[in-house]
Amino acid sequence: MESMTQKDPSQFCDKEFPMTDKDFEFICELVYNTCGIVLGDHKREMVYSRLARRIRSIGLRDFKEYCELINQKNSPELSECINSITTNLTSFFRENHHFEFLENKALAEMKSRHSVDKRVRIWSAGCSSGEEPYSIAITLAKHFPTPWDFKVLATDLDSNMLYKAKNGIYAEDSVDGLPSEKMERGFVRSKANRQVKVKPGIQEHIQFKRLNLLQQWPMKGPFDVIFCRNVVIYFDQPTKVRLFERYWDMLADGGYLFLGHSESLSKDSPNFKSVGRTIYQKI
Incomplete structure (x- = not known):
C-alpha cells in the first residue's frame, strides 16, 4: 500500500484549482523563507484548502x-497567504499554570527588581487574536496599580488576528468559566449581542504590533517575561535555537520565557534553566 505521505503528482490536479508538486514546493519554500514555518507533506491538504479560498476570492x-502573484515584489497577497496558513487557536488564561506562576512567583520578583523605576515590561510573541496579552494585563492590573507603569507588547505575524485583538471584542462563550473577579476586572458584557469587550483600563496597557519573528526586532527590551507559546512548533531546530538566543538577549537577568504545552528548550539552549512546566528562566 502506498504511503499516505508519498507525493502523488495527480492528487491535487483533479480539484477545483489544480496544485502541482512544483506549486506546493514553491509555497513551502516561500513560507519558510518569509517566516520560518515548516510545511511538510502532511500539510498539503491544509495548504490547498486554505489557499483555495484565496484563489477563489481574487478570481x-x-x-x-x-x-x-505571491512571488511578485512587495505583493500584498503574500501577507494574506501567511495569514491563511498560520493557525490561531487560543483562549483566555490558556495553560493556566503559566498565569499562576506569573502571579505567585514572577510578580514578586518584578516588584523587587523594579522597586525604584516601577517599570514592568512583558512580551506576548504570537499573540493571535489577543486573548493571551489581555489575560496577562488582567493579571498584572491586580498587582501593579498606579504609580506602577506596566506594559504588554503583543505581536503577531497575522494582520487579521491583530485587527481583532485591537478591537478587544469576543463572543460571550469565550469567557465561560472565568472567575467573577477576573470578569469584573477585565470585561464589560453586552447582553444584547452576547459579546464581551475588554475594559479600556486593561487595553491601555497593551501595544499591538505586527512582527515577523525572523526579521529585525525594533524593540530593545529588556522584558521581565516573554510568552512565546505554540509558536516554535512550526520552526525547524536551527530556527528555534536562533530564536531562543534572541529571546535570551531580550530578557532581563532572571527573566522568564514561557513556551507552549508541546514545546521545550533543548540542550542547544544552555542559558536557560527549567523552573516549571514549559517555564524557563534566564541564567
Whole structure:
C-alpha cells in the first residue's frame, strides 16, 4: 500500500484549482523563507484548502497563477497567504499554570527588581487574536496599580488576528468559566449581542504590533517575561535555537520565557534553566 505521505503528482490536479508538486514546493519554500514555518507533506491538504479560498476570492484559475502573484515584489497577497496558513487557536488564561506562576512567583520578583523605576515590561510573541496579552494585563492590573507603569507588547505575524485583538471584542462563550473577579476586572458584557469587550483600563496597557519573528526586532527590551507559546512548533531546530538566543538577549537577568504545552528548550539552549512546566528562566 502506498504511503499516505508519498507525493502523488495527480492528487491535487483533479480539484477545483489544480496544485502541482512544483506549486506546493514553491509555497513551502516561500513560507519558510518569509517566516520560518515548516510545511511538510502532511500539510498539503491544509495548504490547498486554505489557499483555495484565496484563489477563489481574487478570481485566479489555479495555484500556478497564485504562486506567480505571491512571488511578485512587495505583493500584498503574500501577507494574506501567511495569514491563511498560520493557525490561531487560543483562549483566555490558556495553560493556566503559566498565569499562576506569573502571579505567585514572577510578580514578586518584578516588584523587587523594579522597586525604584516601577517599570514592568512583558512580551506576548504570537499573540493571535489577543486573548493571551489581555489575560496577562488582567493579571498584572491586580498587582501593579498606579504609580506602577506596566506594559504588554503583543505581536503577531497575522494582520487579521491583530485587527481583532485591537478591537478587544469576543463572543460571550469565550469567557465561560472565568472567575467573577477576573470578569469584573477585565470585561464589560453586552447582553444584547452576547459579546464581551475588554475594559479600556486593561487595553491601555497593551501595544499591538505586527512582527515577523525572523526579521529585525525594533524593540530593545529588556522584558521581565516573554510568552512565546505554540509558536516554535512550526520552526525547524536551527530556527528555534536562533530564536531562543534572541529571546535570551531580550530578557532581563532572571527573566522568564514561557513556551507552549508541546514545546521545550533543548540542550542547544544552555542559558536557560527549567523552573516549571514549559517555564524557563534566564541564567
